[in-house]
Amino acid sequence: MAHAVERPKDTFRLSMLIYDTRYRSLTIQVIVFLLVMAGAAWLVDNIIRNLSALGKDFDFGFLGVRAGYDIAQRLIPYSQNSTHAMALLVGLMNTLLVAVLGCIMATIVGVMVGVLRLSSNWLVARLMTVYVEIFRNVPVLLWILLIYTVFTEASPAPNAFRPDPQTGEVTKTLFLGLFAITNRYTAIPNLQFEQGLGSLDLGLFSLNLTFAAVVVLLAIGLYVRSRIIRHATAVQHATGKRPQTWWKSLLVVFLPTILLCIALGAHFDLPVLRGFNFVEGLNVSNSLMALWLALSLYTGAFIAEIVRAGILAVSQGQSEAAFALGLRPRRTMNLVILPQALRVIIPPLISQYLNLMKNSSLAIAVGYLDLRGTLGGITLNQTGRELECVLLMMLIYLAISLVISSGMNVYNSRVKLKER
Amino acid sequence: MSDTDAQSVFFMRDTMLPQVPPPAGQSGPVRWLRENLFSGWFNTILTICGLIALYFLLRGLLPWFAHSVWTADTLSECRQIIAAKWGPDATGACFAVVRERWTQWLFGFYPRHLYWRPVLTLVLMFVAMAPVLFPGVPRKLMIFSAIYPFLGFWLLWGGSAWVPLGGMAGFVLGYIAWRVLRENRPLVGILVAVVIALLWWLLLAGPVIDLFRSIAPLAIESVRSDRFGGFVLSLTIGVAAIAISLPLGIALALGRQSDMFLIKTLSVGFIEFIRGVPLITLLFTASLLLNYFLPPGTNFDIILRVIIMVSLFAAAYIAEVIRGGLAALPRGQYEAADSLGLDYFQAQRLIVLPQALKISIPGIVSVFIGLFKDTTLVIFVGLLDPLKGITDAVRASIDWKGIYWEPYIFVGSIFFLFCFGMSRYSMYLERRLKRDHR
Numbered sequence: 001m002a003h004a005v006e007r008p009k010d011t012f013r014l015s016m017l018i019y020d021t022r023y024r025s026l027t028i029q030v031i032v033f034l035l036v037m038a039g040a041a042w043l044v045d046n047i048i049r050n051l052s053a054l055g056k057d058f059d060f061g062f063l064g065v066r067a068g069y070d071i072a073q074r075l076i077p078y079s080q081n082s083t084h085a086m087a088l089l090v091g092l093m094n095t096l097l098v099a100v101l102g103c104i105m106a107t108i109v110g111v112m113v114g115v116l117r118l119s120s121n122w123l124v125a126r127l128m129t130v131y132v133e134i135f136r137n138v139p140v141l142l143w144i145l146l147i148y149t150v151f152t153e154a155s156p157a158p159n160a161f162r163p164d165p166q167t168g169e170v171t172k173t174l175f176l177g178l179f180a181i182t183n184r185y186t187a188i189p190n191l192q193f194e195q196g197l198g199s200l201d202l203g204l205f206s207l208n209l210t211f212a213a214v215v216v217l218l219a220i221g222l223y224v225r226s227r228i229i230r231h232a233t234a235v236q237h238a239t240g241k242r243p244q245t246w247w248k249s250l251l252v253v254f255l256p257t258i259l260l261c262i263a264l265g266a267h268f269d270l271p272v273l274r275g276f277n278f279v280e281g282l283n284v285s286n287s288l289m290a291l292w293l294a295l296s297l298y299t300g301a302f303i304a305e306i307v308r309a310g311i312l313a314v315s316q317g318q319s320e321a322a323f324a325l326g327l328r329p330r331r332t333m334n335l336v337i338l339p340q341a342l343r344v345i346i347p348p349l350i351s352q353y354l355n356l357m358k359n360s361s362l363a364i365a366v367g368y369l370d371l372r373g374t375l376g377g378i379t380l381n382q383t384g385r386e387l388e389c390v391l392l393m394m395l396i397y398l399a400i401s402l403v404i405s406s407g408m409n410v411y412n413s414r415v416k417l418k419e420r
Numbered sequence: 421m422s423d424t425d426a427q428s429v430f431f432m433r434d435t436m437l438p439q440v441p442p443p444a445g446q447s448g449p450v451r452w453l454r455e456n457l458f459s460g461w462f463n464t465i466l467t468i469c470g471l472i473a474l475y476f477l478l479r480g481l482l483p484w485f486a487h488s489v490w491t492a493d494t495l496s497e498c499r500q501i502i503a504a505k506w507g508p509d510a511t512g513a514c515f516a517v518v519r520e521r522w523t524q525w526l527f528g529f530y531p532r533h534l535y536w537r538p539v540l541t542l543v544l545m546f547v548a549m550a551p552v553l554f555p556g557v558p559r560k561l562m563i564f565s566a567i568y569p570f571l572g573f574w575l576l577w578g579g580s581a582w583v584p585l586g587g588m589a590g591f592v593l594g595y596i597a598w599r600v601l602r603e604n605r606p607l608v609g610i611l612v613a614v615v616i617a618l619l620w621w622l623l624l625a626g627p628v629i630d631l632f633r634s635i636a637p638l639a640i641e642s643v644r645s646d647r648f649g650g651f652v653l654s655l656t657i658g659v660a661a662i663a664i665s666l667p668l669g670i671a672l673a674l675g676r677q678s679d680m681f682l683i684k685t686l687s688v689g690f691i692e693f694i695r696g697v698p699l700i701t702l703l704f705t706a707s708l709l710l711n712y713f714l715p716p717g718t719n720f721d722i723i724l725r726v727i728i729m730v731s732l733f734a735a736a737y738i739a740e741v742i743r744g745g746l747a748a749l750p751r752g753q754y755e756a757a758d759s760l761g762l763d764y765f766q767a768q769r770l771i772v773l774p775q776a777l778k779i780s781i782p783g784i785v786s787v788f789i790g791l792f793k794d795t796t797l798v799i800f801v802g803l804l805d806p807l808k809g810i811t812d813a814v815r816a817s818i819d820w821k822g823i824y825w826e827p828y829i830f831v832g833s834i835f836f837l838f839c840f841g842m843s844r845y846s847m848y849l850e851r852r853l854k855r856d857h858r
Contacts, residue, residue, distance in 0.1 A: 025679065028680065028683070029681070029682040032682055032686070033682055036686065043713050046712065046713055046715055050711065116466075121467060121470070123457060123466075123467055123474075127470055127473070133840065134836065137789070137835065137836045137840045137843070138832045138839070139794070139796045141796045141808065142796070142828055142832050142835070149824045354696075358698035358699070361700045362700070364800060372701070376701065376704065386709060387712055390701060390704050390705055390708060390709055397701060398693065398697055401696035401697070402696060
């Protein structure tokens, strides 16, 4: 009996749609599809009926209308007469500003604390544990409000930095001669160029050419550096000796930028008290400072735990094996431990960065006008277009999230150990 | 050879040396200090930095806490007491505000004579959670756990008992239909159960509830949603969202792992969308946009809307955590389930999920902790959360104008207790469920 019995040609019955595994998944998908379509149609129908009942329409034309409100903290030129679209852009830049600054600071704090928690020093390890537990287990909104209160309630007015008119005695001086924390803003030195390259008008906004030149030079320097490293690796593979690269790297990355800065007459303007306020320097609003510090300290506590877990995940045997092969501690760290720890660290780190970006929408609590404050706040209230504003805001946040996570995923796939 | 040996060995000890204590530097606290604090130049620097930081922290905080005042009616009275006791320049905490207003932080503007209801709800919550959390509790209590959501709703919001009973009846009817049909036609049973429950809720429940209400009201004093505030609000939203988001998250995770293209796409789209936007925008949707999405004229409770949005938000995160747990299971487990002849739901229920959920416990608990902390964001849709809403309300009274640190410390420590407790419980659970031998 070499041939199997031929299956009887069964006729199709309706119940087979449910009980036959060949058709069941199709049935389920068709039902789900119909349900989803019906649900979507119901929602759209409701929206149309609700909008017509309110006498509204669905139109993004309001973005081209004059905004009429001021934004104190801005990275690009903006005035009351600018459009709502410009306000949106200012808000977006503010969101990105605090997110980028926060991510950098949180990474520094997190890596330091994570490593120190593992240190053999009893006192420091305990202090770091206390920091991590306290910051992780309390809402971030509390930290934002608390740090904002420290700035606004516990720091002096700009006036306090003035010498006493009678005695000429100076009660408060600038911290290191550079910074002044006041109850309205933090005055920091401002980078200025004597002869800047001007700016290029791109219609929607203008591009600062000096800034662009520095960025381009840095990018070229980094590219050349990667070529140098690649060359050094090739030489090492060919001859067994690795040429020194660190001074070349420093040279190509920083020298052109420094030369450009000197050529353009870059210098720092220190804050000077004139009248009631600090001038010359850059006055950073306290809301930005509080938001930045709170987000970085809060996220830093989470990153510290991630870093700690990552380092602990690399077993002791790995470093022992590296030592047995004669690798020195620094190369053991770079070639053996770090690549394996990074594989554990990077994925949760990405989601922490995303969390930080999303938490920056709490800026509303301290009056920092980010995307949520401009588009989802004042613009929404002025134009009364909730549907358009909230949908647009969600889309923008979604786009930022997807860009960050895809960028970090590319990096992740590069550091990932290649498994066979 | 032996000759030279014989000459070199010219002394041999034949008695034991008496035991002596180790040198002072090698024992007791000195040794501990040397090993743990000063074991090298770097460690010494670290210790000194730590001590300096600790000194500055304590120098600022200790007197402030030591001078704290617990009985006073206003902030200025507090300051007078501190100045009279510790000198005019002394600073001190004024925890009198906590003593006077703590009910507001806990209960918001809930009617004072009804405080027993939220308290009873909280106590019953622990009873309802006991059979889920601890294995030693009798399983019969599970029935109470099933009833609890409706009971809690009734106790908190009040009104006629027929409303939650009507909601519960839908589940009961569906369950009965499923039990009847389960033996012969399991899938049809599920379908019929869902349809019956939906029909009950959408068509029949309203008139039937009205009928029973007219016969016997069975009502307790009802409390409007805008009276909710403080930790009653936080806990209500947090606990309800946790309970809803866990099954939803499991379903989403399974959907994402599914072979069916449409189900998978929908799950992935939902999860990525929710994870990509801040919770605030979702809460905004709940407060501003839900009116657009629902049929004209419907208007339902803001707390309920917030609970739905927070649950959806948490469910997406839980789905990702569980997906990690599912991915960590060896392929052989799925194959073993298939070879035993289990169908999809049996395999998931008996083999896959118990193991996957066990792996994901730490992640799930940290999502819950995050969710509980995020309940403070409801202030941005006008609900009185304990952190900003109630604190601002307290500060708005003339007596306590200008009080900043004490409310934050009080609210922060309560949040800390809850969240820290949850994380410790997850550690306990992890140890208890650990079945592998390491």
